[in-house]
Amino acid sequence: MPPHGEATVPLRSLSAAEWDHTYGSTNPGWDEEPPPVLGELLAEHAPPPAHVLDVGCGLGTTARWLAERSYTVTACDFSPRAITEARRRTPAGAAVRYEVLDVTGQPPPLESFPVVLDRGVLHTCPTHRERRTFAAAMARMCRPDGLWLHVGAAALDEEDALHQSNGPSWTTEETFRAAVTPWFTVLDHRISDFGRRRGVTDWAARYVVLQRREH
Ligand SMILES: C[S@@+](CC[C@H](N)C(=O)[O-])C[C@H]1O[C@@H](n2cnc3c(N)ncnc32)[C@H](O)[C@@H]1O
Numbered sequence: 001m002p003p004h005g006e007a008t009v010p011l012r013s014l015s016a017a018e019w020d021h022t023y024g025s026t027n028p029g030w031d032e033e034p035p036p037v038l039g040e041l042l043a044e045h046a047p048p049p050a051h052v053l054d055v056g057c058g059l060g061t062t063a064r065w066l067a068e069r070s071y072t073v074t075a076c077d078f079s080p081r082a083i084t085e086a087r088r089r090t091p092a093g094a095a096v097r098y099e100v101l102d103v104t105g106q107p108p109p110l111e112s113f114p115v116v117l118d119r120g121v122l123h124t125c126p127t128h129r130e131r132r133t134f135a136a137a138m139a140r141m142c143r144p145d146g147l148w149l150h151v152g153a154a155a156l157d158e159e160d161a162l163h164q165s166n167g168p169s170w171t172t173e174e175t176f177r178a179a180v181t182p183w184f185t186v187l188d189h190r191i192s193d194f195g196r197r198r199g200v201t202d203w204a205a206r207y208v209v210l211q212r213r214e215h
Contacts, residue, residue, distance in 0.1 A: 035195075046147050046211045048071045051113055055116055063075035064096060073096040077098075078102040110141060116146070118138065121152070122152050131175075135183060186208060193205065
């Protein structure tokens with residue numbers, strides 16, 4: 001079983017206040033540019049200059065990485081502290097717009113986008129019910145026929161899925177599909193490292209391209 005992140009970090013919290021506290025007190029171990037597989041999937045399914053909504057963008061590292069690759073980016077997070085820091089790190093003139101936003105809140109937030117992306121956000125949802133709520137929010141923000149690119153912790157078998165003592169919520173492919181199928185069709189599904197740092201973020205992650213159904 002790979003390491004499950006940093007023990008002190010509430011990777012399964014659904015509370016904006018707790019995430020805000022995390023960003024104020026910890027250097028987040030997951031904050032790094034995504035590995036090449038995400039760029040490959042994007043190039044194949046949603047080449048630039050597509051407009052991407054980076055949901056739960058944290059410190060904006062993926063948002064800036066996308067903008068550097070000629071995407072137009074809207075990036076949101078429900079932690080005001082994360083968004084303040086993301087804005088501070090973003091060069092003037094970069095094609096990134098930041099919003100403080102709880103994507104599962106009501107009424108439906110923002111407009112809808114051709115591409116929505118979550119890196120490490122659905123996997124903060126500890127139960128099927130919360131994963132469904134998050135998937136429904138992604139469906140509201142994704143245009144009909146639009147795409148959702150998901151990157152999140154992957155349990156490669158049932159036994160892995162049982163080891164849930166800390167870190168992100170490890171879902172099997174079956175569990176993942178059960179959360180998203182009311183709204184999305186899976187177009188591409190790959191397993192690769194979550195991040196680039198050996199022994200820290202190189203645990204198994206699911207890279208999934210999903211298409212929003214019309215109805
Ligand atoms: C593990 S971090 C990943 C951050 C970033 N995507 C990255 O790859 O570095 C999860 C992020 O999701 C945000 N988040 C969780 N639930 C959210 C919600 N309902 N609305 C907006 N942001 C949320 C948290 O504040 C946190 O920044």
